[in-house]
Amino acid sequence: MGKTKRVITTAQEFSWKKFFLQWEWLLVLLFIGINIMNANLSPYYMNSSGLLTATSSFLEKAFIALPMAYILVLGEIDISVASTVALSSVIMGVSYNNLGIPMEIAVLICLATGTLCGFINGFILTKFKELAPMIVTLGTMILFRGIATMILKDQASGNFPMWFSEIYWGSIGNIPYMLIAFIVLAVAFGVVLHKTTFGRRVFAIGSNGIASRYSGIQVDKIRLLIYTLTGTMSAVTALFLTSRMGSTRPNIAQGYEMDAIAMVVLGGISTSGGKGRFVGAIISIFIIGFLRYGLGLVNVSSQVMLIVIGTLLICAVMIPNLNLGRFFKKKTAKTA
Numbered sequence: 001m002g003k004t005k006r007v008i009t010t011a012q013e014f015s016w017k018k019f020f021l022q023w024e025w026l027l028v029l030l031f032i033g034i035n036i037m038n039a040n041l042s043p044y045y046m047n048s049s050g051l052l053t054a055t056s057s058f059l060e061k062a063f064i065a066l067p068m069a070y071i072l073v074l075g076e077i078d079i080s081v082a083s084t085v086a087l088s089s090v091i092m093g094v095s096y097n098n099l100g101i102p103m104e105i106a107v108l109i110c111l112a113t114g115t116l117c118g119f120i121n122g123f124i125l126t127k128f129k130e131l132a133p134m135i136v137t138l139g140t141m142i143l144f145r146g147i148a149t150m151i152l153k154d155q156a157s158g159n160f161p162m163w164f165s166e167i168y169w170g171s172i173g174n175i176p177y178m179l180i181a182f183i184v185l186a187v188a189f190g191v192v193l194h195k196t197t198f199g200r201r202v203f204a205i206g207s208n209g210i211a212s213r214y215s216g217i218q219v220d221k222i223r224l225l226i227y228t229l230t231g232t233m234s235a236v237t238a239l240f241l242t243s244r245m246g247s248t249r250p251n252i253a254q255g256y257e258m259d260a261i262a263m264v265v266l267g268g269i270s271t272s273g274g275k276g277r278f279v280g281a282i283i284s285i286f287i288i289g290f291l292r293y294g295l296g297l298v299n300v301s302s303q304v305m306l307i308v309i310g311t312l313l314i315c316a317v318m319i320p321n322l323n324l325g326r327f328f329k330k331k332t333a334k335t336a
Contacts, residue, residue, distance in 0.1 A: 023268040027283040030312075034287060038294025045294055049174050056168065056176050058289030060244070063182065063237045064260040066189045067230040069281045072264050073193070074223065075206045075273020076133040080121060081260060083144035084234035085241065085253035088114040090148040092238070093157030093248040103161050110242075111235045117144055118231015122224035141257070148250040158247030168243035178240055185233075190278040202226070206273030262309060263288055266316045287312075 038045045045051075064081050071078050092110035095101040101109070117140070124136050170177045193199040204212045205219055213219045237256070242248050265271060266288065267281030288309060295305055 022277075024277060024280045024283060027267065027280055027287065031283060031287050031290075034291050034294065038290065038297070041294060042297040044297055051290075051293075052174050052176065052179065054293040055179050055286075055289065056244075057293065058285070059178050059182050060237050060240050061256050061259045062263065062285045062289070063185070063233050063240070064230070064256060065263040065281060065285055066185060067226060067233045068260045069189070069264045069267070069269050069276070069278055070193065070202060070226045071133075071230060072261075072269045072271055073202050073206045073273060073276060074226065075209070075271075076125075076223075077261070077271075078121060078133065078137045078227065078230055079257045079261075080117070080137040080141040080144060081230060081234045081237075082253045082256040083141045083148070084114050084117040084231055085238045085256060086248075086250055087117060087144040087148045088235040088238040089242045089248040089252060090151050090157065090250055092242065093160075094151055097157050097159060103164055107164075107239060110238055111232060114231045114233075114235025114238060115228055116231065118228040118234070119224070121231070122227030125227065126220040126224050145250065152248075152250050154250075156247045156249045160242075160246065165243055165246060168240050186282055190282070193278050198222070203274055206270075206275075208274075259288075262313055266313055268316070271317075 035045075064085075068078065068081070088110045091113045092106045095109050096103050096106040121137055121140055124140075125131060125133055128136075166177070168176075168178060172180065193202065201212070201217050201222060204215075204217060205222060209219060237253070241253060245252070263285045264281045267276070267278075267284035269276030269281055291308065292305055295308070
């Protein structure tokens with residue numbers, strides 16, 4: 001008798017149906033629909049230079065959304081990022097105006113401050129594993145904002161050199177520096193998350209942290225690194241935001257943490273961890289940004305914008321969890 005060979009393969013057969021039913025395609029359709037709606041609402045919307053300039057109005061928050069995607073993939077959350085932005089900006093302003101430190105070094109101090117804030121979050125969470133990230137970052141959110149308020153009270157700090165304003169307002173042709181920086185960082189974050197061993201370990205931790213720890217993954221080091229990186233990117237946001245305003249106050253960037261989380265959740269990153277694609281988060285950043293820009297052109301109130309974005313988020317959470325196949329089976333069974 002001839003022996004038959006058994007071949008075991010893990011490769012799945014490609015399906016066009018599954019490919020086009022991915023959440024990212026729905027986001028693409030939503031992005032197209034929003035642009036069509038905005039173009040019909042305002043004749044000034046489809047202006048190329050205006051659209052490029054409009055990206056600067058929401059990309060400040062998008063820099064925070066990049067590492068926030070990593071944190072949500074871990075199954076955790078960081079709500080201290082806006083306070084980190086404020087503290088980093090305030091310390092930069094005080095370093096330049098009150099201490100006489102050169103602006104170039106003050107910028108480095110801003111980045112170092114944000115990095116330290118992120119490291120503090122990661123250090124606490126890795127040393128005291130029983131603490132919930134929500135509670136820890138809630139505490140540091142209040143702490144960092146409080147320190148910024150103690151430093152400047154109700155005062156502002158400005159009078160920065162002219163070259164500093166170019167960080168936000170500068171451009172190459174019609175393309176803002178900020179957009180170029182965001183594209184470069186977004187590609188880097190996406191490649192690391194989906195194409196490297198580090199990214200696979202982040203997904204593994206989000207799927208099952210205990211199993212990851214026993215399989216030899218250095219869970220604490222990865223968590224510490226991601227929270228520290230989140231602090232650094234919050235400081236990058238502080239640079240662009242301060243450059244745009246020309247001054248800093250302790251109450252800047254309020255609500256930025258919710259906007260960043262909203263961008264990532266709408267992009268399909270699961271809040272329970274271990275699921276999601278980075279490209280979805282990038283698409284959702286531009287969906288929310290252009291939606292606000294278009295509605296702003298026709299003077300829609302901020303309250304209505306919040307209602308619209310809130311509805312989108314609810315749909316983003318509900319739709320992937322709807323068992324539509326089961327619904328259609330019941331419907332066909334009744335008609336039979």
